[in-house]
Amino acid sequence: MKPTAIVLTYNEEKHIRDCLASLRWCDQVWVVDSCSTDGTLAIVREFPAQIVERKFTNYSDQREWALRSLDIREEWVLFVDSDERIPPELADEITARIGQEPFNGYWIPGRQYFWGQWLRHGEAWPHYQLRLFRRDATHYENRPVHERAVVSGEVGFMKQPLIHLSRESMTEVIQAMNRHTTADAIRMFRTGQELYTPATGSYSKRNTVLKLVFRYMPGKPFAKFFFDYVVKQGFRDGYIGFIWALCQGLYVFLAYFKRWELERGIVKIEDVPPK
Numbered sequence: 001m002k003p004t005a006i007v008l009t010y011n012e013e014k015h016i017r018d019c020l021a022s023l024r025w026c027d028q029v030w031v032v033d034s035c036s037t038d039g040t041l042a043i044v045r046e047f048p049a050q051i052v053e054r055k056f057t058n059y060s061d062q063r064e065w066a067l068r069s070l071d072i073r074e075e076w077v078l079f080v081d082s083d084e085r086i087p088p089e090l091a092d093e094i095t096a097r098i099g100q101e102p103f104n105g106y107w108i109p110g111r112q113y114f115w116g117q118w119l120r121h122g123e124a125w126p127h128y129q130l131r132l133f134r135r136d137a138t139h140y141e142n143r144p145v146h147e148r149a150v151v152s153g154e155v156g157f158m159k160q161p162l163i164h165l166s167r168e169s170m171t172e173v174i175q176a177m178n179r180h181t182t183a184d185a186i187r188m189f190r191t192g193q194e195l196y197t198p199a200t201g202s203y204s205k206r207n208t209v210l211k212l213v214f215r216y217m218p219g220k221p222f223a224k225f226f227f228d229y230v231v232k233q234g235f236r237d238g239y240i241g242f243i244w245a246l247c248q249g250l251y252v253f254l255a256y257f258k259r260w261e262l263e264r265g266i267v268k269i270e271d272v273p274p275k
Helices: 016-021 040-044 059-069 088-097 170-191 205-214 220-231 234-263
Strands: 004-009 028-033 050-053 076-081 105-114 127-134 138-140 149-151 155-157 162-165
Touching (some): 004 016, 016 028, 016 040, 059 138, 127 162
Parallel strands (some): 004 028, 105 162
Antiparallel strands (some): 138 149
């Protein structure tokens, strides 16, 4: 059995060719494009992929819309980002296991490359993501950032990893961090939730407990850096491991500081530029 792959794109001419090349084995490939202005769609047309354009709202809404609206032949769906690759070993494992086991979805470990280096330690490995599931048993929670798929029934684990290529310059890292921390700050301000909330059907009970404990920790940015760099041994990845852990701590600082600005009226939500 082969799944249908769905790729969300916006100005991804730099990554989309290699991504689609790694999906040739799938039953179908759908590209949901958010009105790209570069050469993304011209590259997509080099492949037997189907294209639909839809204005971007947020990742949760975009993925949920794709699940419900696309003319998908197969019951199994695989979501892949443009900067991700499915290596042959993972493709073989997917086709061998789906439909043969009592699972409605699978967590897939992500192999993170940061400035071209595979992060083998810290929280970057293995970074499990719920990307493969039966369409009729899955929906996405309505979240403006850090979308979550919720699968009804049992969920298994793939052994082979997908490849994730992180941003290649600090400018790109900061731009993405700025967008996502703003969305997280607005979410926390409106809902009263913390930055890290226990996920429905999390792959790890330990991960759920850590998120609950994080709520009460003082010095959250420093705690995040310390956990990634020291406790999870990110220091074993050398200088790049340090930069990665530093970025994780900076993300926490920015998200909470932006919430603080909203709470005190220094910045108003209506003044926040759209994502």
